[in-house]
Amino acid sequence: MFAKIKQVVQYYRKWKFVYATKNLLYYLLTREKKKSYGKRNCEKVIYIIRSIKEDSCLYTGAQHNLLANYFYVLSHIKYAEDHGWISVVDQKNYPVYNLQQDLFQGSDNPWEYFWIQPAGISLEEAYQSKHVVLSKRSWYGQWDLGYQTKNYYDKKTVALFHELMNHVPVNEETSKYIQKVKERIFPNSGKIMGVVYRYGGHSVSCYYQGEGHPIQPAMDEFLELITKYFNEWNMDFIFLTSDEQTFVDQAQNIFGDQILVLPRIRMTEGMKYDQSHTNPMREEGQVNQTALEYIAEMELLAQCDSILGSITSGFRYAYLKNNFHYEHFKIIEHGFFNDTRRK
Secondary structure, X not given: OHHHHHHHHHHHHHEOHHHHXXXXXXXXXXXXXXXXXXXXXXXXXXXXXXXXXXXOOOOOOOOXXXXXXXXXXXXXXXXXXXXXXXXXEEOOOOOOOOXXXXXXXXXXXXXXXXXXXXXXXXXXXXXXXXXEEEOOOOOOHHHOOOOOHHHHOOHHHHHXXXXXXXXXXXXXXXXXXXXXXXXXHOOOOOOEEEEEXXXXXXXXXXXXXXXXXXXXXXXXXXXXXXXXXXHHOOOOEEEEEEOEHHHHHHHHHXXXXXXXXXXXXXXXXXXXXXXXXXXXXXXXXXXXXXXXXXXXXXXXXXXXXXXXXXXXXXXXXXXXXXXXXXXXXXXXXXXXXXXXXXX
């Protein structure tokens, strides 16, 4: 009991009172629960991974994008493995931003739009099982790689996450799409430098910034860095991944045919997207096509010969998939946006 009280006191020392109180109430209301739904899997414990409840008035964290949700799931898979439980990801009954009414790639569960279930157990079977644990609806912080650069130079840590990712590869439909994209835009020979330019939530010129997120270098500075490392590393091509079209256009003007890029809908610098002018990448009917193209970019980024970028969920995905097989890599560090929730 004393240890828990001490933990709460330390929490209030770290976070402002309102945020700390909301977080504690959120944790109590969305904590782990034990259930029994039927007679299946009597000798197993099924661990249903529930999504963060972002629409809760008590939730004070960031809005999760596709790969932030992915790494959230990985933290729970690791927790379940440590307990000897079997994970099942439920993003249907505990929805995420890209849940749609119609099937996508044959599934009504957003996790299964792109990835397989960790143990091949369906939601239907999970909710017929005798011993079920419903996960808490928050991260396991000890299994969050986060934005601290030192974590990305630790081979043991990177290998652990790489292995977790191997437990949930992309599904067959997504794999086929990635291969088609690779055949269409990657050359048959030559060394490729992968570049991650993340505009949304990471750029000072974006209409919003993520609190506590790494700051993305300005476009001109980033283009200079691309030129610098492209020459130093003796690369032949640049595979440019970005959610912003102006940067792609500028890079193509500079590097011409040496730029490899997946044509897709992107944001535009200087544009503010709101209810009157929606983000084209998240419009109805487009959001999961955008997600599919984003995954393809990051999967191919993992296959490049080198990588350059600041830490984002996408950079993390590619970097961990690669597992220190890049010939060269450079993590750009420009500090972090202020987190107003902290003291």
